[in-house]
Structure formats: C-alpha cells, structure tokens
Amino acid sequence: MDMLNDNAEARDDAADPLDAIELQEMLLVLGDPVRFKIVKGLARLGEANCTRLDLPVSKSTATHHFQVLRNAGVISTRNEGTARLSTLREREMERRFPGFLKAVLQQQD
16 A cells, blocks of 8 residues: 555656556556546546545545545546535546456446
8 A cells, every 4th residue: 555655645646647657556446446436436427526425434444545646646526615516537548557446347346
C-alpha cells in the first residue's frame, strides 16, 4: 500500500498521473475490493459521490480509497456545492491500457 501513496506523491506535478502509472501498480490499485466496487459503481452510474455507492467502510476509509483512485488517474472528481462527484476516466484508461478496464468491469464483485 505504501507503494501506491509514494508513487502518487512523486507524480503530483505530472499533467496526467495515468500516463506515469505502470500496469503492476494499476493491478494493485484495482485489486482492492473497495476500490473495485467504486470503479464498478462509477461505471454503472456514470458520476456519483461516495454515498450513492453504498460502500462497506467508514467515510474516512472511503475517502482514502477515492484518493488512491484519483492519484492513479482512474477517476476524476469535481465539486458541486458541498458534494464531490467522481467519474471513471474510461477513455483515458482505454488509451493507456487498451482493453484492461473492460476486462476488469466484466469481473464479478
């Protein structure tokens, strides 16, 4: 898990963190069951905040998982009032890892 945070911090100045991530790290990012559930939920809903995804963790833990996904470039987040809405970066993921996200989304929870 430290590898995810250390690499994300090293990429803070990068224009798109997804360009700097390697497949091995992406497997670690999406291999976590909570992050997998977030990605599947965002693929289904399009855009959502953490409350719409009914995650089995505390709000602070959910925030951490969203941050890992953002730092890896898997999702983008925008503020709307007091809500933070996240979106899966499907096109960017397909460009960086062709076919990978589609294969991940076909997996069962």
